[in-house]
Amino acid sequence: MRIGKDLVAAAATPIVLGILAEGESYGYAILQRVAELSDGELAWSDGMLYPLLHRLERLGQVESSWVDAPSGRRRKHYRLSAAGEDAFAEQRRQWAVVTDTLRRVWTDRTQRGLALPDGAGA
Amino acid sequence: MSESAQLDQWRHYLASDPALAAADLDELESHLRDQIDDLESVGLSGDEAFLIAVRRLGRVDDLSREFAREHSDRLWKQLVLGSDASGAAPDRGVALAIAFAVLAAVLVKVPWLWAARPDLVQRNIPVLVLGVLAAYFLVRVRASRASVAFVALAFAGAAVLVNVYPFTPDAVTLVLTVLHLAVALWLVVGVAYTGGEWRSGRARMEFVRFTGEWVIYLTLIAIGGAVLTGLTVGVFTAIGVDAGRFVSDWLLPCGAAGAVVIAAWLVETKKSVIENMAPVLTAVFTPLFTAMLLAFIAAALVQAVGGGSVIDAQREVLIVFDAALVVVLGLLLYTLSARDASTRARWFDALQLVMIIAALVVDVVVLSAMVGRIGAFGASPNKVASLGLNLILLVNLAWAAWLQFGFLRGRLTHGVLERWQTGYVPVYLLWCVLAAVVVPPVFGFA
Numbered sequence: 001m002r003i004g005k006d007l008v009a010a011a012a013t014p015i016v017l018g019i020l021a022e023g024e025s026y027g028y029a030i031l032q033r034v035a036e037l038s039d040g041e042l043a044w045s046d047g048m049l050y051p052l053l054h055r056l057e058r059l060g061q062v063e064s065s066w067v068d069a070p071s072g073r074r075r076k077h078y079r080l081s082a083a084g085e086d087a088f089a090e091q092r093r094q095w096a097v098v099t100d101t102l103r104r105v106w107t108d109r110t111q112r113g114l115a116l117p118d119g120a121g122a
Numbered sequence: 123m124s125e126s127a128q129l130d131q132w133r134h135y136l137a138s139d140p141a142l143a144a145a146d147l148d149e150l151e152s153h154l155r156d157q158i159d160d161l162e163s164v165g166l167s168g169d170e171a172f173l174i175a176v177r178r179l180g181r182v183d184d185l186s187r188e189f190a191r192e193h194s195d196r197l198w199k200q201l202v203l204g205s206d207a208s209g210a211a212p213d214r215g216v217a218l219a220i221a222f223a224v225l226a227a228v229l230v231k232v233p234w235l236w237a238a239r240p241d242l243v244q245r246n247i248p249v250l251v252l253g254v255l256a257a258y259f260l261v262r263v264r265a266s267r268a269s270v271a272f273v274a275l276a277f278a279g280a281a282v283l284v285n286v287y288p289f290t291p292d293a294v295t296l297v298l299t300v301l302h303l304a305v306a307l308w309l310v311v312g313v314a315y316t317g318g319e320w321r322s323g324r325a326r327m328e329f330v331r332f333t334g335e336w337v338i339y340l341t342l343i344a345i346g347g348a349v350l351t352g353l354t355v356g357v358f359t360a361i362g363v364d365a366g367r368f369v370s371d372w373l374l375p376c377g378a379a380g381a382v383v384i385a386a387w388l389v390e391t392k393k394s395v396i397e398n399m400a401p402v403l404t405a406v407f408t409p410l411f412t413a414m415l416l417a418f419i420a421a422a423l424v425q426a427v428g429g430g431s432v433i434d435a436q437r438e439v440l441i442v443f444d445a446a447l448v449v450v451l452g453l454l455l456y457t458l459s460a461r462d463a464s465t466r467a468r469w470f471d472a473l474q475l476v477m478i479i480a481a482l483v484v485d486v487v488v489l490s491a492m493v494g495r496i497g498a499f500g501a502s503p504n505k506v507a508s509l510g511l512n513l514i515l516l517v518n519l520a521w522a523a524w525l526q527f528g529f530l531r532g533r534l535t536h537g538v539l540e541r542w543q544t545g546y547v548p549v550y551l552l553w554c555v556l557a558a559v560v561v562p563p564v565f566g567f568a
Binding site: 026027028046047048050054055058073074075 | 152179
């Protein structure tokens with residue numbers, strides 16, 4: 001299944017904020033976590049994550065610092081700032097409304113779909 | 123190829139993208155290395171892992187566009203305040219420039235000390251301001267003793283000359299001497315700028331380029347200065363304080379003197395980073411000036427056919443046409459300055475030939491009218507000065523037209539045109555010195 005570009009773009013910010021809410025992380029690890037959580041269904045070009053992280057940093061929602069990994073590799077780590085926590089909470093509320101609405105629409109339709117043949121038969 | 127070499131090559135390729143900073147490349151490289159390690163751990167070869175990792179990063183164009191959207195400021199070169207990563211050297215450059223700008227601003231006020239001799243200000247401004255600029259360059263390029271001595275001697279000579287000559291009050295020759303000395307001293311500044319390598323045609327061309335950009339920067343600073351001046355007067359008028367005197371006695375002279383050095387520093391700081399403006403303006407204005415000259419020739423012909431006199435030979439006329447020749451020469455020079463010596467002729471070069479020939483035709487007509495007038499009414503300092511300049515420019519442009527013709531026919535290389543112009547620079551120096559030194563005594567310092 002391919003998820004549409006617009007939907008991926010809309011979901012990217014809350015997903016990244018959510019992963020960072022679990023704790024400090026870096027680009028490659030964030031992408032791995034996305035793949036793991038979505039069973040590999042939700043994916044975008046790896047490179048696009050970085051401009052997104054930089055935008056969140058500019059907005060003050062994440063903070064970054066260079067960390068030397070035990071392997072000797074330098075990585076830029078990102079963590080949520082206080083403003084980021086707020087943004088994350090706000091995104092979560094908004095997405096909850098969206099997902100709830102979608103679920104209701106679909107269950108409604110399923111029920112009506114089941115009810116219709118009965119009504120027709122009566 | 124090893125993994126490191128592949129990564130280096132990839133990095134080198136992306137480094138030319140202005141939207142990607144070095145820190146971004148570090149981050150992306152670290153990502154690639156993680157990805158490659160993981161792919162290799164599941165059994166891929168190094169090459170395969172590299173290819174897949176790079177592919178997953180996304181197309182370079184998309185990546186570049188996304189980074190540019192987030193970091194649009196990076197597409198604008200930030201020079202003065204945002205000189206990044208190059209460390210301490212620019213700061214020293216700023217300090218040096220500011221120090222010399224302040225020096226120029228202070229020195230320019232020194233002649234004001236003799237309140238009874240207002241002419242001292244006029245006499246000494248070019249020597250003082252350009253002297254500071256020359257000193258700035260001598261320090262900046264760490265010039266040899268010989269160049270320091272030569273430049274110092276030239277400025278000392280000019281200072282003596284301009285203060286010793288017994289000009290009568292409101293003398294025309296004083297203005298002429300100061301103007302010609304200013305141009306001559308500007309060329310001496312060129313000696314300082316090139317670190318004494320004034321014999322080399324390339325170094326002279328460097329100074330020509332510098333001059334064009336310097337004029338543009340000075341103009342921009344002057345526009346800013348005009349806004350500052352207007353606001354200063356306006357704001358203080360609101361509380362009943364007259365700032366007019368402060369503006370005319372301090373803000374304007376000191377600001378202008380300082381701007382001379384600051385503009386020079388700006389040109390040097392940005393020259394390798396931003397496209398030079400003078401050649402851009404040249405490209406815009408060459409067709410327009412050509413059209414203007416052709417229209418003038420057509421109009422003069424129509425008048426001549428109608429029986430009117432071709433040129434109403436007034437005194438100012440020749441100066442206007444001197445200015446026209448200077449502009450044509452400038453358009454020629456700054457087109458040359460922006461081109462590689464090995465380039466072939468294009469339509470623009472043909473257009474330039476038309477422009478030069480039109481300028482020559484116009485000038486010959488004006489000149490014949492003026493020579494007749496000088497013969498009838500006698501010479502004056504202004505006439506001699508503008509006539510001399512006119513002849514010098516005429517000779518330059520006539521030969522430049524001939525060379526341009528050869529270049530268009532493919533018989534000459536572009537380098538020959540450039541050498542003619544750079545080789546001609548001493549003629550300007552010679553004429554300016556001559557006009558400054560000889561013309562005043564001939565006309566009794568009037």
